[in-house]
Amino acid sequence: MQKNNPIIINVPHSSTIIPSEELKYFTTKNLQHELDVMTDHFCDDLFDTGERMIRFPISRLVCDPERFRDDSKEIMASIGMGAIYTRCSDGAELKSISPAHKEKLLERYYDRYHMELENAVQSALDRFDKCLIIDGHSFYDEPLPYELNQDKNRPDICIGTDENHTPKETEHILKQFFTERGYTVEINRPFAGSLVPLKYYRKDKRVMSVMIEVNRRLYIDHEIRKKDGYFRVKSDIAEILSKI
Numbered sequence: 001m002q003k004n005n006p007i008i009i010n011v012p013h014s015s016t017i018i019p020s021e022e023l024k025y026f027t028t029k030n031l032q033h034e035l036d037v038m039t040d041h042f043c044d045d046l047f048d049t050g051e052r053m054i055r056f057p058i059s060r061l062v063c064d065p066e067r068f069r070d071d072s073k074e075i076m077a078s079i080g081m082g083a084i085y086t087r088c089s090d091g092a093e094l095k096s097i098s099p100a101h102k103e104k105l106l107e108r109y110y111d112r113y114h115m116e117l118e119n120a121v122q123s124a125l126d127r128f129d130k131c132l133i134i135d136g137h138s139f140y141d142e143p144l145p146y147e148l149n150q151d152k153n154r155p156d157i158c159i160g161t162d163e164n165h166t167p168k169e170t171e172h173i174l175k176q177f178f179t180e181r182g183y184t185v186e187i188n189r190p191f192a193g194s195l196v197p198l199k200y201y202r203k204d205k206r207v208m209s210v211m212i213e214v215n216r217r218l219y220i221d222h223e224i225r226k227k228d229g230y231f232r233v234k235s236d237i238a239e240i241l242s243k244i
């Protein structure tokens, strides 16, 4: 049963599905490797705490809803990893598509997803006069070549915050909880920020958001097999979400 509270879990990167009609545009020979390293494997289960979840149905290699739609606003677009990736995580070509096709993908996947998220936020605002988006991700235990932060010393848990939309109290509670449970925790390192739908971004403080990024070494091995720590991470996430 879905819980009756203003929390929305956003999981944009857990799918490995590439629609068959899109496969022909991929030019890389390393598609499986890209799926292995770029997918937030099992995050739709790790963050499945009974709260409402909005989960992107296809792989981020087809379309990444966590990026800005407009390439001119998206810093990762300069390395071919805006909302529609054309480059792999090591900078090699991923796929080749026309501007018209790109727009079609944005309309079909990006816009629909953001509409679904916006509707969920609006219905939480209507019912509770507030909303807390939990942006649920995981990250590779070593920096991938495309990543902005190349420091090899990565924490177990990264909390991403937005200065306008993350309450300081929520940040402190999360940091304290995970630290007490024995995890190393950092704020906005190696990944910063948390998703807020554009409609509310810097316009409506009732929309709160915080990102929780889990280091993959805690729950899967390099063959994407679940490790013993998997259920500990899952139950710790469920416990802290029941407290905030």
Ligand SMILES: [Zn+2]
Binding pocket: 012, 013, 040, 136, 137, 138
């Ligand atoms: Zn992610």
